[in-house]
Amino acid sequence: MSIQQCRLPREAYTVGWVCALPCELTAAVEMLDEEHENVDCDDGNLYTLGSINGHNVAIVCLPAGCIGNNPAATVATHMRTTFQRIRFALMVGIGGGVPSKEADIRLGDVVVSQPNKTSGGVVQYDMGRATPTGFVRTGSLNAPPRILLNAVAKIQANEGLGRSQISRHLKKVSDRNPRFRRERAGVDILFDAAYDHVGGNTCEECDAAKQESRAPRRDSEKVRTHYGVIASGNQVMRFATERDKVAEELGGGILCFEMEAAGLMSSFECLVIRGICDYSDSHKNKKWQTYAAGAAAAYAKEILSVLPATLSTSRIERQMRDDDEIRSEIGLEHSDEIILPRTRRSSALIPFRRDRGFVGRRDTLNQLSTKFEGESPKDHARVALVGLGGVGKSQIAIEYAYRLRDLYPDTWVFWVYAGNATRFKQAYRDIATRVELPGWDNPKSEILQVVYNWLRDENNGRWLMILDNADDDRIFTTSVDPESEPVAAGDMAPLESFLPQSSNGWILVTSRDQHTAMNLVESSRQLLQVDPMSEEEALLLLEKKAFINSRSETDDARVLVHKLEHMPLAITQAAAYMTANPMRSTPLGYLEIFQKSEEDQARLLKNAVSRDLRRDKSVPNAVFITWYISFNLIRDTNPKAAEMLSLMAMFDKKSIPALLLRPDRDVEVFEAAARTLSDFNLVKIQGVPHMFDMHGLVQLATKSWLKDHQKLEAMRQKALSVMASISTETLQDHTGAARVLFPHAQRTLDYVSEDSEAKINRAQIASSVAKYLQYGGEYAEAGELCRDAVVVMTSVLGEQNKKTLNCMAHLASIQYTRGNLLQAESLQRKVLEGLQKIGEAESPDMFRGFAVMGDILLETHNYDEAEEYIWQAVRGLQGTLGFEHKDTLRTCSSLLRILRTRGKHEITESMHHEIIGGLTKALGSEHLWTIASKAYLADFFTNRAKYPQAQKTWQDIIETTQKSHGTEHPQTLIATTKLGYVLDCQGKHTEGERLLRENFEKTSRILKNKHPQTLDNAYCLALALVHQDRDADAMGILPQTIKHLVEVYGPEDQYPRKITGMFVTLFKEKNLYREAEILEQILNCQEST
Structure with missing residues (x-):
């Protein structure tokens, strides 16, 4: 490697190389053909720059001690923001192998991610969801870019032909740096999966008999490359049994475990290359890490060696010199914020500087590139960015315009503000002026027609027109009235007729209104939805705009962008406020005001403290005000939609049901209003039956708008x-x-x-x-x-x-x-x-009241009066509502209960089943009324000493209530008490006691100590203890229980005396007269107070 003292711009670097450990970074740098001087970066990463086979490569390593998916995702996001011309990335480093009968993986081998039928080559094995049948992994990630898969195929072919240069790359490095020599790594030993490491830094103390026997490899096969699926997670795989279990659960075929790829590929599609340094088991040895890192880096170099470079260093340097000469000639300082014409023929009419702090939006920009610059651009001559005001549509358009000019300097770029007809026409006149079209300086000329004709002429070269803020369809479809506005005869047609459809030009529309955008691009396939940013993008935007450098502020910043719902304009506005107010210059300072009340939130988001020079002067800088424009437009064009939006803002922001919004509207009017709101991206329509979601800040803005209009x-x-x-x-x-x-x-x-x-x-x-x-x-x-x-x-x-x-x-x-x-x-x-008194004596409400009264009296043991009320309720409800009505059936269930309680044994099991069947039909098997009727059947079995049937019924009830209502629902607790009692009655005292004791803690906590069900659980637990001759434990419960029974039911009620008498008898039968006397004294004392 040679160190070339050249400094290239960030745009020169087209390959990203990410590694996690210092030894991996060392290996990466050793593979460079040339090392370059660093460029200034303020994203928190430290880069090593250089070239391999003409590819300019940016290498980054995770911070020391920060490994795993999340740090990898953060580093990758920052890298993509800084080096925006990166075509693809390589994740290069070490990993743990998964040896199997199918894959003879050895230490020092290389594993490369390759898609199969079920995954993209990397699966995140610790990501998934809980289901009734267990944990289901959902962590499959995207495949590497096609260009890298083509390179992998080329290398595989070279390996088959004996032309691979991987070993040669590794040898050159090891000759230069002895740390990468294989002999320094030590012996390659694989132990039986069930045998764990016995301790120490080496395996010298491990049992040699547990080593797996493997055939030795020839020297020429010391390093093999394996292609398949890599498993990525946030923890080191430390045990071979767990390794094999996870690999099997993932469907087999897993070659390697590692910790960073899933985080990287979630934001940066790449090829993962891993050198094997251990076997994902407890016998780990760091000696193999350096050699394995070198092997992986050698494969990465081979990838870049088979891929042709698209832009050489010399071309970039030449282009930079040309730019500097042009700038010098016209007297400009060096600036990367001004795009100069590449030729005399074409230029760019973009009224805004390029934002060097532009963040994210890679997918949207790639989609634009595919549609406009792909194989069939004629099929995508018009594309629209559609989204909520303030979501960043215009900023994406600005960034794309500059990127397009970088790639295609001969392409004209025209910016046309389409918020009103006057500005549209002025933009066309600006085009005519720049191009020097005939009549450009004549106010009476048919300037729209002149520009239209020029744009249609393919001889004038390629062009991109950005039609910004095209929110009102009327602007494009309304003809000009010559009496109201002086206009040339040729310019009287609707504005949409002056938007050419020619093979040499593209139109990029930005619009809040999907309906308007659809009319302009003519196909829903040409609509690109722009949503709020991802959390990482939003966080990075805030950090850049508010100059946040302290890691201590990151958590507060994360909270703030969440509160602002990742909306770019709101984040930019908050950053401007923080920058302008020294007392509130941190995310925490802003949050302290923002979180006080909705009024404070509205105040902050309605007022912009500074003007954003990268937004059109007619467009508000405050996010709430920009939404007010949408509200006012909707109010003018569809008042019913404005009314619906206003009503939506009064409810919760998620899953607003249609029945709340159309009580007095016919279906057609309702659906038209809903479409309007959806077209403006103010609401999202979900599912059938329709539900509506509102962006939280939009809801708050709507309330503020309503308040402003009283x-x-x-x-x-x-x-x-x-x-x-x-x-x-x-x-x-x-x-x-x-x-x-x-x-x-x-x-x-x-x-x-x-x-x-x-x-x-x-x-x-x-x-x-x-x-x-x-x-x-x-x-x-x-x-x-x-x-x-x-x-x-x-x-x-x-x-x-x-x-x-x-x-x-x-x-x-x-x-x-x-x-x-x-x-x-x-x-x-x-x-x-x-x-x-009010004349409702024969109404269903009165009969329902009788039923409730009967239930209350039954619980207070006033059986005669309870039965009378319930009979009246049954007769009344059956007469007014019918027998099959849910209220009648429920009351009949109470009637069976009172008749059974009073010893009227003509009640049969079939009667209970008839009621249960009716309630199941009316309400479903999981409704609490149905469950209560099943509970009365279980009591019926218990009363008849049919304990096995009672146990089965209570167990079924508990299963249903736990599933439908939760383990701590009162009905679950009641059923658990009854089951514990039934178990005790069958002689299963220990099992019954365990269940009752656990349930006693829950009933005391949830229903409180004096609730009748807590008291029932208490005496059932005491009874189970007495049956086990644990009388002292029972006496620890009974005194307080008896006191509470008297307090709840009253001193005249016989129920406390009945319970107390039962225990007094049991104690006397055991000759425990002292205990029996204590209970009687407590009862008498409570009754007399």
């Missing part, structure tokens, strides 16, 4: 009205519709209004949300919401109102599920009296 309060009231009308029936359980609606209902609860109707609507929503929470077992929060709703309803409507009484009935139901039985009973009696 419409925010009215829209909040409308959202409350819409939600109240839908939520009452929908938020009854956790069905799909309820889950979708719930976050939106929660959001509307934030809207507090003094308007009476709005208060009632909000209270109704609160009651509905409380039902949803109650169904999910979140009783405390449900109770608070419902209690507040009752207060509002009572204050606005009065107590004797149906809405108020229904809300009170719901509160009584929540109190019942919370175990507050006496409060629930008192409240429900009040509800029934109220319904009677």
Whole structure:
């Protein structure tokens, strides 16, 4: 290698070479034909520059101690930003081999990633998702670029012909640097996969009998190259058994394990080349690392040796000298921000400087290159960048324009602002002036037609026209009225007729409106969607714009770009604020203001502190204001769409269901409005039935826009009205519709209004949300919401109102599920009296109230009255709703329970099955009402001492509730208590105790100590302990349980006395009279207080 003291521009480097360890960097540098002087870079990486076979190569190594996929991704992202002309990359270094019968891999061999039928050559084995059947890996990555696969094929052919130069490359380096000699690496030993290393830095203490026997290789085959799949992960593979297990799970054929490729290929498609330094087992030895790194680097050099270089160093130097001479002649300082005409014929009319801090967007730029510069550019004469305002469409267009001029200096580039007709025409006149077309200086000339004719003439060379901010279709389709505007006769046609379709020209459109863009490019295949940046791109943009160099600020910067939802204009705006305000010059300082409230966020994003010279002067620099332009345009062209957007902003930003948005709209009007919003990229339409997603900042901007127009309060009231009308029936359980609606209902609860109707609507929503929470077992929060709703309803409507009484009935139901039985009973009696007074005595609401009352009284052991209420409920609901209605079936289930409890044994198993079948048909097998009816069947079995049937039923119930509602849902806890009791009844005391003890901890934590189900679990646990003669342990539980039973059920209730009496009898039978006396004293003391 020679050191050539030349300094090439970044654009000269077309190959990226990434390595992870210092020994890999040493090997890479040793392979260079020439080493170049470094260029200035401010991306945090340190580069070694040079050339191999005419290819200019940028080599980068990961920071010391930072290995793995994430550091590799960061380094690669920075490299691509700095060296934007890189055509492809090589990931070169060491790895752990996977020896097998199919692949005789030895230390010092080389493994090269090659695609197969199931992967692109690299799989990320520690990336995947959890499924009911286990962990499914989803980490397959893209294949290497085709140009590198062609080079691999060429090398494989050369190997077959005996023409490979890999060994020669390695020998030249080892002759120059003895560290790379094979004999320094030591002995190649492979141990049995099941035999682990016994300790120490070498394998001298390991059992030689455990070594695998392998045939020796000839000297000419010391280094073999293997082609196939490489497994990449974030941890070192340290054990051979795990190595083989993972390799088998990945479908076999894995040749190597390593730690960086997946991170690199997620942002930088490349060829992975690994020298084998160990066998991915516990017998690791660093002695082989240097030789293995050299072998991999030798293969990388061979890749570059078979690929022709596209741009030689001498050509680049000559081009730089020519540029400097031209600049000197016209009196300019050296600057890389000004594009000079390469010839007298063509030039660029780009009104903005090139952004040397441009970040990312590689895929979009590559797509543009493919369409405009590919094999059939005539088929892609027009392409549109479509996306939300502020997402960076114009900046991508600027960057592409400069890149195109770099590649094709003879191509004209014209920038036409298309936000209004006047600017469009002025841009055409500027083109005429630059090209010096006839009539360019005559205001009366038909300048549009003149420019159009010139553009169509292929003799005038190739050109690119950027049609920027083409957001309003009317600008292009409306003819000019000569009475309102003086215009030449030839220029009166719609502007779209002056956009040529010729084989020598391309048009790149930027637009917020997909509909307008589609009309201009004529095919959806020519639309390129521009989305917000990736996290790494957004982070890098903020670092560049706000001059963030400190690693300590990176975490705050990551939070900030997440808050700004990776929107480029918002990030740029935040960076400008930080730069202009010394007191808020860090991401944390900005976040402290931004996170205070929505009002602070809107204030920051509505006001730009400085003007961005790289944006058109008519385009706002504040992201909210640029969106206001879209809002106003939609309001003018489709008021229904503006109204829909306003309503959407009142709900949660994700998965807004269509039923919230079209209560009073016909389908055609609704779909037209939805299309308009989607075309402007303000919402995304997901799935069927349709759901709508909003960008969070767009939602915030919409609210700010409504506030500025004094419409925010009215829209909040409308959202409350819409939600109240839908939520009452929908938020009854956790069905799909309820889950979708719930976050939106929660959001509307934030809207507090003094308007009476709005208060009632909000209270109704609160009651509905409380039902949803109650169904999910979140009783405390449900109770608070419902209690507040009752207060509002009572204050606005009065107590004797149906809405108020229904809300009170719901509160009584929540109190019942919370175990507050006496409060629930008192409240429900009040509800029934109220319904009677307002003439609802024969209504379904009254009969539902009877059913709730019956359930409460059954729990408080008032059996006679409970039975009477439940019979009335069954007869009333069957008469008004029918037997097969879910409310009737549920009440019939309660009736069977009370009749069984009272010893009326005419109840049969078939009756329970009939109710279960009806509820399953009406609600599904996983609904809590269906599960409760199955629980009553399990109790029926237990009461008849049919313990095996009871055990099976409870186990089925637990499986269903855990799957559908979670392991800590109250219904799961209740079923677990009952199962533990049934196990104990069958003599399975230890198993029953274990289950009850685990469940006691959960019920105490979730339902609290005085909940009836916690108390039931406590006495069942005590009973299991007594059955095992662990009476002292039982006495550790019973005193507190008896106290709580009396507090919950009242001193007059017989249930606490019944439980206490059972244990007193058991203790006396064991001659434990002292324990029996203690329990009786506790009961008497509690009853007397």
